[in-house]
Amino acid sequence: xxxxxxxxxxxxxxxxxxxxxxxxxxxxxxxxxxxxxxxxxxxxxxxxxxxxxxxxxxxxxxxxxxxxxxxxxxxxxxxxxxxxxxxxxxxxxxxxxxxxxxx
Numbered sequence: 001x002x003x004x005x006x007x008x009x010x011x012x013x014x015x016x017x018x019x020x021x022x023x024x025x026x027x028x029x030x031x032x033x034x035x036x037x038x039x040x041x042x043x044x045x046x047x048x049x050x051x052x053x054x055x056x057x058x059x060x061x062x063x064x065x066x067x068x069x070x071x072x073x074x075x076x077x078x079x080x081x082x083x084x085x086x087x088x089x090x091x092x093x094x095x096x097x098x099x100x101x102x103x
Contacts, residue, residue, distance in 0.1 A: 003018055004016065004017055005018050
């Protein structure tokens with residue numbers, strides 16, 4: 001079975017005979033294009049998801065490092081405050097000893 005299709009070329013319309021082979025090849029080409037488009041869309045979405053996952057992992061690592069640093073600073077601050085309390089205690093004891101010595 002053959003059919004005619006209208007083809008415009010340089011402003012003129014031609015009726016072109018299209019046989020079954022050409023029609024079949026045209027349908028196969030359309031299917032290949034659709035398949036390629038679906039695959040490309042799927043790959044693009046997959047890549048976007050991987051990027052998001054990578055960004056989330058980077059953010060988790062950043063938060064982990066910040067939390068470790070915060071804990072380290074808190075520990076250093078606590079040690080310093082303990083040192084100051086001990087130092088203050090020692091000074092007060094020496095002051096008491098000096099006052100007792102001179103009284």
